[in-house]
Amino acid sequence: MNTAIEWWGLIQEPHYWWQLLCILLAVAAASLLNRRVQNVLNTYGDESTGLRHIASRSLKRLLWPVSSLALMLPAKAILERYETPVQLMDIAISILLALALIRVCIYILRKGFTYNPILKSSENFLATVIWAGVALHLLGWLPAVMELLDSVGLNIGESRVTVLSSIQLVLMVGLAFTLALWLAGMLSNWLKNSEHVTPSMQIGFSKFIRFLLLTLAFLIALNAVGINLGSLAIFGGALGVGLGFGLQRITSNFISGFILVMDRSIKPGDVITVGDKYGWVEELNARYLVVRNREGVDTLIPNENLITSEVINWSYADKNVRVTVDVQISYGDDPEQAMALMMDCAYASPRVLHDPVPSVRMLAFEDSGIALQLRIWIADPQNGSGAVRSDVNLAIWRAFKAAGITIPFPQRDLHIKSGLPSGLTN
Template sequence: MEKFDEITAAVWLSVQQLDFWWQLLALAFALLLASLTNRRLQLLVAAQNIRGTGLRHVAVRSIQRLLWPLTALAILVPVKIIFEMNDLPAQILAIAVPVLVALAVIRLVVYILRKAFSVSPLLKSSENLLAGIIWFGVLLHLAGWLPGVLAVLDSLATTVGETRISVLAVIKLVFMIALAFTLAIWLAEFISQRVQRSAHISPSMQVGFAKFSKFLLITIAFLVALNAVGINLSSLAVFGGALGVGLGFGLQRIASNFISGFILVFDRSIKPGDIITVGDKFGWVEQLNARYVVVRNREGVDTLIPNENLITSEVINWSYADRNVRIIVRVQISYEDDPEQAMALMLACAFSSPRVLKTPEPTVRLIEFADSGIELQLRVWIEDMEKGTGAVKSDINLAIWRTFKENNITIPYPQRDLHIKSGWPTAAVDTVKTPEQD
C-alpha cells in the first residue's frame, strides 16, 4: 500500500502545478485538431475502398485505424518541440508521444489478429476494449507507475493450502492463456486454410487434419500457459483423475461423439458435400464438427446429428463412391395396348428433364402383368441428388402423359371382375312374384 500512496501523492503534486495544466491544454488542442483532420482523411481513404477486396481491403482498413494516432503525432511532435525550445516543461507531452506510437501499433496488431479469425460480433466489439487495456498498461509503464501498480495487485492475495493466489497471478494466468490460445487458434486457422487449398488431399482428410491440428495446438498452448505462470503440471494429475471419473459417470456421450467425429473423418465414410439419409432425415452434409454433423435438407433446415449416431446406426450415403443415382418411373398400360410401342414412347420421354444423364443410358423394362394392366418402368440416372427427385419425375410423367394421349395408349384404372358362381338363394327367389301370380 505504500507504493500506492506514493503514486497518489505524486499525481496530486503534479496537478497543483500550473505547468501541468499548460501541457494538458496543449495536448487537448493537438488531439482535437487531429480528430477534425482525421474525419476528412477518413472520407478520402474510404473512397478508395469502395471496391477493394483481399489484400487491398486489409491495407486500406489498416490505414484507417492508423490515421488518428499518426495525425495526432504529426501535430503533437511540433508542439513538444516548441515547448522544449522555450524551456517549458514537457513531461506530459513526452509521455503522450510514445503512447500514441504504442496505440498505433496496438490498433494495427489487434486488427490483423481479428482478420486472421472468423468474424464475429463479440470479437469486433472487443477490439477497442482490448486495445484500451493494452494502451493503459503502456501508459502506466511510460509514466513509471507500472511497478507500483503491480506491487499493489500482488499484495491483494490469499492462501489456499500451500498455494498463494494473488490478483496479479490471476491476471498473468488469464493473459498467458489468452495469448497462447490466440496464437494456437491463429496457427490452426492458417494450417486449415493451407490444407484446404491442396488439391491432393480429400475433403474428409482436410477436415480431419484441421481438427487434429487445432486440438493439438490448443492443448499445447494450455500446458505452456500453465507452465509459464509457474503452475506445476504434475498437479494436473488430480484434474485428470476427476476428468476420468466424469467421463465414467456423465460425459460418456460427449467423449463418444468426440471420438466418433475423428473416426468419421479418418475412415472417409462421410465427407462435406455427401448426400446421406439417417433414419428419416435426408440431406447433404454441410459441416463435420467435433460433436455433430450438420445435414441440410431440401427445405433449407439444418439438422445436427450426433457423430455417435452415424457410427452406430445405418446410414445411406448416396454419393459415397459415385454421385450418380437411378430414378425409376412406374407406369401401367392397358392389356389392349402394344407394350413395345409404349416402351419406345417412354424411352423418348426420358430426356424431358434436363437433369437426366445420357450416360448411363435410360432404359425401359416390362416388369409384370399386374391386376389392372401391364407395368412398365423407365429407369434414368441423375448426378445431383441434393436437388431431389420430384422435379425429374414430374417432368417425365407429364411427357409420358402427353405422348400416351397422342398415341391413344391407355393408362388403366384399377379393375376388379366379380363372378357369381351360383344362383340366388331359394328364399330370395320365392319372394319374387311373377306377372302370372298377380
C-alpha cells in the same frame, strides 16, 4: 491546483517546446509515410492472398503508431544526450505503444473469432484495460496497485492464489487462445487455397491443428503464470476419468468426425441418405454433420450415427445415379407399344444421360394392370431427381393419351354367394 501550477511552469521551460516540436514532427512525418504506404497497399493489396494479405492488413493497422515511435525514440535519445528532460515524450511514447497494442489485439480477435456482440464487448474491455494500465503507469500508481492486488489472496496447498495471479491467468489464457485461434484460422485458409489437399483432408487437418494449438495455448498460459503443470497430473487424471464417463457420447462423436474425415467416406458436397433423411452434406464439424434437404432445411446428424448405421452415399465413387419411373397400363393395352412410347419419353428431361442407355422393363402382372418400369440415369444427383421424374412422367402421360393407352385405377369385383336380404331385393 498544485498539479496545474506545475504543468503551467513546465510549459514555460524551453525543453517543453523542444519535446513538443519533436513529437509534432514525428507525427507529421509518420502521417505522410502512412498515407503513401496506404496508397501502395490499396493498389496491390487487394490482389494478394494468404500470408501476403494478412501482412498487408497488419501493416495498415500498425504503420502509423510504429512509424511514429520509430521517429520519436531517436529524438528522445538525442534530447537525453544533451540532458534535456523528456517527460512529455515519455507520455507520447506510452500512448503510442498502447494504441499499437490495442490495434494488434483487436485485429487478432477479429481474425480468431466471428464478429458478434460478445466480441465487441471483449474489444472494449481489452481497450479499457490497456488504457487503464497506461494511465496508472503515467500517474506512477501502477507498482502500488499491482502490489495491492498481489497481497489479496488465499493459500491452496503449497500454492498461493492472489487477485493479481488470477487476473494474469485470465489475460494469459485469453491471449493464448486468441493467438491459437488466429493461427489456426490462418493455416486453415492456407489449406483451403491449396490445390494438393482434398476437401476432406482440409477439414481433418484444420480440426487437428485447432485442437493441438488450443491445448498448447492452455498449457503455455498455465506455465506462464507460474502454475506447476506436474502438480496437475493427478487432478487431470481424475478429471479425465470423470469426463470419460460423462462425455462418452461427445468423445465418440468427436472421434467419429476424425474417422469420417480421414477415410474420406463422406465429404462436403456429397449426397447421402441416413435413415429417412436425404440431402447434401453442407458442413462436417467436430461433433455433427449438417445435411440440407431439398426444402432448404438443415438437419444436424451426430457423427457417431454415420459410423454405426447404414449410410447411402449417392456420390461416393460414381455420381451417375439411376432413376426409375414406374407406370401401370390396363390389360387391354399392348405392353410392347407402351414400352416403346416410354423409351421415346426417356429424354424428356435434358439431365438424362445417353450413356448408360435408358431401358424399359415389364416387371409384373399386378391386380389392376401390367407394371412397367423406365430406368434412366443422371449425373447430378445433388440437384435431386424429382424434377426429372416429373418431366418424364408428364411426357409419358401425353404419349399414352395420344395413343389411347389407359392407366388403370384399382378395381374390385364383389361376389355375393348367398342371396341378398329381402329388404334389398327391390
